Amino acid sequence: MRPARPLPALRRLVAALLFCILAGPTAQAGADPWDTATEAGVAAYEKTDLAQAERHFREALRLAEGFAEDDPRKAVSYSNMGVLAYELGAFEQAEQFHGQALQQRLKLYGGIHPAVADSLSLMGLALRDQGRFAEAAVALGDALAITRELQGPDSEAVATGHFRVAGVLMMAGQLALAEPHYRESLSIRRRTRPGADAETAASMHMLGWVLREEGQLDEAESLFREAMAMRGELFGPGHPGIASGYNNLAKIRQAQHRYGEAEALFKEALARAEKSLAPDDPDLATVLTDYAALLRAMDRAGEAESLEGRAKAIRGG
DSSP states (O other): OOOOOOHHHHHHHHHHHHHHHHHSTTOOSSOOHHHHHHHHHHHHHHTTOHHHHHHHHHHHHHHHTTSOTTOTHHHHHHHHHHHHHHHTTOHHHHHHHHHHHHHHHHHHHOSSOHHHHHHHHHHHHHHHTTTOHHHHHHHHHHHHHHHHHHHOTTOHHHHHHHHHHHHHHHHTTOHHHHHHHHHHHHHHHHHHSOSSOHHHHHHHHHHHHHHHHTTOHHHHHHHHHHHHHHHHHHHOTTOHHHHHHHHHHHHHHHHTTOHHHHHHHHHHHHHHHHHHSOTTOHHHHHHHHHHHHHHHHTTOHHHHHHHHHHHHHHTTO
16 A cells, blocks of 8 residues: 655645744744745645645745845745745755755754754655655655754654655665564654554554565564554544555455455455545556456456456555
């Protein structure tokens, strides 16, 4: 299943960066034009009015480009434009804006500062979504190292940092490197967020996925089942993650050559995916494709072709 883009977190980050600047010693008394434009951009962004957000953020950036080189509001404007570009799917442009913010923040604050970590994280996400996984891993790894030094090993931000680094390493096919990051993310979340928790369930699921790919099937199964139970407790039986869990359990049974059990699990995964996902959702296509692979292994090519046809239609060809 594909990772979701962390847009709510990005919106919170925009607001947090704005607050830090307005509350800081460089804020101007009264209705400063940069403050007004930036506040209006953030308000529009939070309402998902991206056209208005772009208009206000561009005006704030135009004003900021006239400020002194050491004015931190420049970096905030670059960062806000980068977040907006990311939301619009302009990942290369987002990378460039976050790179400009990063360079100024390094000059202002040195290497160990939360704003530097923020820029590295946001640039890493933009690199990830361009498919530049090795560069993304470096940027996200540097952000993680800064955050760990500033906040200590057990903070939520450190758990998120490990999760992000693991994700890009997984996408690059470097599962052996991804595994310890997913383990550390899960370990932190178990310690700091006891009980049923969505982020903990996500870390369980992704660690299970990596372990399944590595052939560590027993531990993977245990993690998938725990994540499914947690998601059921939090969200009810219709959560898409539960369908994904059944799909992964089915693939474990297939790897164990227990085809009858695998098929029953694939049927359950497909039924749940059809209820919880849109008809054109790529995750539904994943379930169809995986189930078809089992049917082919069972010499049931006709049934497999039917599922593959549905998956192909979802993927547009």
